[in-house]
Structure formats: structure tokens, C-alpha cells
Amino acid sequence: MTQKIPDDDLSLFLEAGKQQELPDALRTRILADAEMCLAKQTASGWRLVLRDWARGWAMPSVAGGVGATLAGLYLGLVMPLSMYDAPIWMDSALGVFETVTAPIVGVQDPLELGF
Amino acid sequence: MLSEQDEADLLARFAQGDLHAAQALTDLLAPRLLRFATRMLGDRSEAEDVTQDTMLRLWRMAPDWEAGQAKPSTWAFRVARNLCTDRLRRRKPMVPEMPDLPDDAAGADARMMQTARAQALDAALAQLPDRQREAVILRHIEGLSNPEIAAILMVGVEAVESLTARGKRKLTALLSGRKEELGYDAEDT
Secondary structure: OOOOOOOOOOHHHHHHHHHOOOHHHHHHHHHHHHHHHHHHHHHHHHHHHHHHHHHHHHHHHHHHHHHHHHHHHHHHHHHOOOOOOOOHHHHHHHHHHHHHHHHHHHHOOHHHOOO | OHHHHHHHHHHHHHOOHHHHHHHHHHHHHHHHHHHHHHHHHHHHHHHHHHHHHHHHHHHHHHHHOOOOOOOOOHHHHHHHHHHHHHHHHHHHOOOOOOOOOOOOOOOHHHHHHHHHHHHHHHHHHHOHHHHHHHHHHHHHOOOHHHHHHHHHHHOOHHHHHHHHHHHHHHHHHHHHHOOOOOEEEHHHO
């Protein structure tokens, strides 16, 4: 079999060197990687949104809300109510509540305030 | 061959979740990377690993790709080259494997001839110094421009011109004795 050579003797050899196809198995592996990367990007995207949301204002808001609620309950309910006047069923609950809340609100001993 | 903008658009579409863009990029880049890596490493299975690894890095980098950077194909060739260099450093050079040829060639004779020519080319390429081989493959087989090759090899454009010219001369000399044997009739030139 003979074939006419173009001006550049090398070009037919080079042309022969370009004949290599991508095996299906490799193509499948590469596309599986692409799919996995997309899935990871989507997942990490949601994580980033949640993290930014939490860092931005949600966490301080929740913390502030919890703090305000505890302080409100303490100042409005626990402090005015003498332990002796509280119903029996509330007694131990108030004791626990006071133990937890008093240091947070900044009062070590309610008796210091004259109650 | 796609322009820089087209390639970057495909990459951007992939980053936004378009799997068709990944398929298009794979069909565009992976066969070229595989050819390049096969000729650099002389080992088909290692070349497939390098191709897959390079494409994986491209997928991971896609969300951070900025317009105006190098062409994605140039970036991919540079990564593939570095991966090949790492692997070559870890082992002794091997006799190059011949790449597979498409099965739908005209006939068995044509296929065998094409195979023999590709084999001759690979054997000749293996005799070139590394830099010349890289430059010749990228310029004359993969069709990259000199500035693109310069970016991949991290040398100046003049150096690329010199490397390709010297490599091509040497390759021509190596293959000239095999023209008739491989079906190229010198009398017809």
C-alpha cells in the first residue's frame, strides 16, 4: 500500500499519532468524579450558608433571647416570690432555677438584696 | 478546538452544576491529555491515572476559576505534565506503549499500517530529550500554540520555538528511513 506524502514528511506520522480515543471506562470514571465533585460542592454550599447564617446573627440572637428570658423569669418571678410562699410543687423547681440563674444574672445570694 | 472563552464557559457551567458541560469538557480534553501522558510515560495505565487525576483537579478547581486566567486546556496540560514528571522521577524510563487505534478504520491493512506508523512515531519520540518531546507533542500532535506551550513548560516563547524546531528536525531524521516501509511512497512527493 502506498500513499502520497505531503510537503511535510512528518505530518502523516503525526496524523497517525493523533488516533487515540478515550476508553469508555476512563470516560465513565472521569464523569463519576465530576458528579461527585458537584455533589460535594452542593453539600458544602449548604454547610457554608448555614454556618454564615449561624455566625451572622442567629447564634447571638438565640443566646440573647435565652439570656433575656432567664433574666426576666428570675427578676419577675423568682425574686419577688419568697421561697416560703411558693407552692410546694414549685419549691424544688425554683431552687434549681435559682441555682442556675443567679450566677448568670450576676447575683450570688438573693439574701444580699434583702429578700 | 474551542476558544479560551468557550472552554472557560464550559467550566463555569460545570461549576454551576451542569453535567453536560462536564461531558463536553471531558470529550474535549481527556483524549488529548491521555495521548500526551501516554507518550510522556510510555505506560497506558499510568497515563489513564494521570488523565483522571488531572480532570479531577479541574473539577475541584472549577468553582474558583476566574475569567482571564489561562485557558483551562493549558492549565490541564500543565497539571498533567507535572504529574507525569513526578511519576517519571519515581521510576526508570520504560519503552513507550503504543496507543490504541479506533476499530472503525477502513480495513485490517489500513489499521495495521496506522498502528505501525503510530508505533514508529512513539519510538522516535521516545528518543528525543524530554523537553523537545513535550514541545513536539504539544505543538504538532495536540496543536497548541507556542504561547500556550510556553505557559505549560514555563519557558519563553523563543525557547518553545527552538525546542519544537530541533525536536521536529530530529524526529524527521529518525523517521525518514521508515517512510517506504510504512507505506509512504517517496517517489510521489
